[in-house]
Amino acid sequence: MSAQTNELPYKSVRFSETVITELMIPSYSNFGGKIHGGVLLSLMDKVAYVCAAKHAGNYCVTASIDTVDFLQPVEVGELVSLMASVNYVGNTSLVVGIRVISEDIKTNSVKHTNTSYFTMVAKDEDNNLVQVPGLILENREDVRRFLESRRRKELKQNYRKESDAIRMPNDFEQCKLMLGGERCIVSE
Ligand SMILES: CC(C)(COP(=O)(O)OP(=O)(O)OC[C@H]1O[C@@H](n2cnc3c(N)ncnc32)[C@H](O)[C@@H]1OP(=O)(O)O)[C@@H](O)C(=O)NCCC(=O)NCCS
DSSP: OOOBOOOOOOEEHHHHOEEEEEEOOGGGBOTTSBBOHHHHHHHHHHHHHHHHHHHHTSEEEEEEEEOOOOOSOOBTTOEEEEEEEEEEEOSSEEEEEEEEEEEETTTTEEEEEEEEEEEEEEEOTTSOBBOOOOEEOOSHHHHHHHHHHHHHHHHHHHHHHHHHTOOOOSOHHHHHHHTTTSSOOOOO
């Protein structure tokens, strides 16, 4: 799909910085009493959308999410804050970096639960891709994040190429031999 292009005024990272804070209530928990990973993912998608749409000045869709590793469990009663900022802009896409922290409001102790990167793509009302404004990098942190994001994008493109090239041999016997050492049995 080709994008409609027009030179837009650049916007600073600060312009679209977004924070969402939400109290973790019992209905968000799993059978183990911790907060569902899906609840956090949904909040991350929301904050990514707000940040991206503010920068783009348009509706945005989530194109991809880079690794979400939950470093520590989140408990019911904690206050989760998701801090989002635009790390990188391409042509019609941009990358939103999200840092998630969770606070025990009784003790004020804060833990970092995860950091992730959402690639969002801007669309107009007719569902056509649209160019996003360029980014004004106002400090060293903005520059570092932009460069790291560009590097992550390159690594991802290389990974995609390698992953597309993964083809197992057609020879079933050979495939079975390749399973040696794995914790599985072939019952066929
Ligand atoms: C994401 C989507 C807009 C890409 O559309 P497309 O026609 O393939 O667009 P293109 O290949 O021209 O890519 C457009 C931009 O998106 C980026 N992009 C597309 N797929 C991507 C991916 N998987 N990861 C990262 N970036 C991606 C491209 O790099 C390009 O960026 P640029 O313009 O800044 O250079 C389209 O696949 C889509 O609408 N997907 C559904 C999104 C959605 O509904 N999300 C909600 C989850 S249900």
